[in-house]
Amino acid sequence: MKRLVITHAAELITCQGCAPKTGLAMSQLDIIEDGAVVIEDGIIERTGSTEQIVAALKGTEYVTLDAGGKCVLPGFIDSHNHFVFGGYRAEEFSWRLKGDSYMAIMERGGGIANTVRATRQASREELTELAKTRLDDMLAMGITTVEGKSGYGLDLDTEIKQLEVLNDLAGQHPVEVIPTFLGAHAVPSEYQGHSGEFIDFLIEKVLPVVAERNLAKFCDVFCEKGVFSVDESRKLLLAAQKLGLKSKLHADEIVQLGGSELAAEIGAVSADHLLHISDMGIAQMAEKNVVATLLPATAFSLREPYARGREMIDRGVPVALASDFNPGSCFTQSIPLIIALAALNMKMSPAEIITALTINAAAAIDSADRLGSIEAGKQADILILEYPSHLYLPYHIGMNIVETVVKKGKVVWTKKKGT
Ligand SMILES: N=CN[C@@H](CCC(=O)O)C(=O)O
Numbered sequence: 157m158k159r160l161v162i163t164h165a166a167e168l169i170t171c172q173g174c175a176p177k178t179g180l181a182m183s184q185l186d187i188i189e190d191g192a193v194v195i196e197d198g199i200i201e202r203t204g205s206t207e208q209i210v211a212a213l214k215g216t217e218y219v220t221l222d223a224g225g226k227c228v229l230p231g232f233i234d235s236h237n238h239f240v241f242g243g244y245r246a247e248e249f250s251w252r253l254k255g256d257s258y259m260a261i262m263e264r265g266g267g268i269a270n271t272v273r274a275t276r277q278a279s280r281e282e283l284t285e286l287a288k289t290r291l292d293d294m295l296a297m298g299i300t301t302v303e304g305k306s307g308y309g310l311d312l313d314t315e316i317k318q319l320e321v322l323n324d325l326a327g328q329h330p331v332e333v334i335p336t337f338l339g340a341h342a343v344p345s346e347y348q349g350h351s352g353e354f355i356d357f358l359i360e361k362v363l364p365v366v367a368e369r370n371l372a373k374f375c376d377v378f379c380e381k382g383v384f385s386v387d388e389s390r391k392l393l394l395a396a397q398k399l400g401l402k403s404k405l406h407a408d409e410i411v412q413l414g415g416s417e418l419a420a421e422i423g424a425v426s427a428d429h430l431l432h433i434s435d436m437g438i439a440q441m442a443e444k445n446v447v448a449t450l451l452p453a454t455a456f457s458l459r460e461p462y463a464r465g466r467e468m469i470d471r472g473v474p475v476a477l478a479s480d481f482n483p484g485s486c487f488t489q490s491i492p493l494i495i496a497l498a499a500l501n502m503k504m505s506p507a508e509i510i511t512a513l514t515i516n517a518a519a520a521i522d523s524a525d526r527l528g529s530i531e532a533g534k535q536a537d538i539l540i541l542e543y544p545s546h547l548y549l550p551y552h553i554g555m556n557i558v559e560t561v562v563k564k565g566k567v568v569w570t571k572k573k574g575t
């Protein structure tokens with residue numbers, strides 16, 4: 157196959173690096189003006205100025221994709237997403253609009269349990285078709301890789317069914333899917349009042365199957381008051397680590413329980429939400445380089461205060477941004493909305509936001525060695541915007557300005573222009 161060469165990027169935003177960025181480094185995008193990228197077999201071969209690259213390739217055959225003076229950047233990575241589920245919870249949303257709280261609805265037997273019922277009933281094929289339409293929407297917003305969680309089964313068969321769907325999607329859709337086992341998402345009705353026994357069930361009966369069949373890269377847990385305690389979360393995540401699954405946590409979302417400190421203690425790859433993180437949690441996550449995956453669309457949808465992203469960056473925590481798309485607390489996969497909220501309500505700069513959606517998001521799925529930047533050796537997951545500079549991203553409030561999406565070196569999506 158001939159090389160593909162993207163030329164004339166007014167800004168070629170490389171986000172260079174193979175590790176999560178912290179502090180001031182989150183503001184350094186390593187931009188090449190009038191840049192070009194050479195791609196061979198889906199992998200980036202080299203980058204440079206268009207002039208340099210064209211001169212170096214003289215006499216060789218290649219296909220040109222002219223970015224025409226627009227901004228080129230790494231594909232967005234959504235590192236926290238629950239997109240495989242059955243049913244909807246629109247009525248619960250209407251209750252929340254009237255003042256009902258997310259946890260109160262859950263305590264009454266609604267919330268996650270509601271989606272569990274619908275997901276248990278849905279077939280593997282139905283879930284796969286639904287998931288593909290959701291991936292279509294993600295791709296159109298420039299998401300080239302998404303992490304996807306189970307957690308709407310809470311029994312052996314349905315947890316495995318969800319993970320099978322997440323794995324089946326590989327090869328069926330351009331968006332790459334990284335599966336996470338979230339069996340400890342809620343205590344199912346069969347175990348009501350016995351969360352410890354449910355954790356034991358997950359460890360003894362479900363985790364071994366997940367690991368044996370290599371169905372998930374991560375194990376996640378909803379570490380929250382009234383759901384799973386810090387001790388229960390530790391027990392599950394350490395058991396999963398022994399079987400080769402890396403750790404993620406839903407931590408300190410509704411109350412300050414200590415999930416962030418636990419993430420640092422056990423060497424989790426990321427701790428997510430963090431609306432109520434303690435100062436100690438921030439210090440420990442910075443020390444252990446745990447990625448803080450912040451989910452501003454969830455805070456917006458729950459009408460909760462935003463996570464202290466500015467402070468976390470200033471204190472050395474690597475910050476990523478993700479959608480948290482799910483049927484309950486946050487029904488959106490809108491990258492433009494996340495960008496707007498991070499810029500306007502979390503005091504993150506345009507450069508920090510891009511870092512948080514690319515190289516730091518790659519680190520949040522433990523893939524910064526192969527994804528998240530435009531540099532030699534990385535997978536060629538690349539976006540062309542409609543405008544010449546990354547500054548146009550937050551400037552367009554809630555508007556999608558992605559024009560072209562390249563996944564593994566192939567153009568997989570282009571914006572249809574109006575007539
Ligand atoms: N907080 C826990 N889990 C999801 C919500 C899941 C749901 O309500 O269906 C979250 O990350 O926001």
Ligand SMILES: [Zn+2]
Nearest residue numbers: 236238406480
């Ligand atoms: Zn979540």
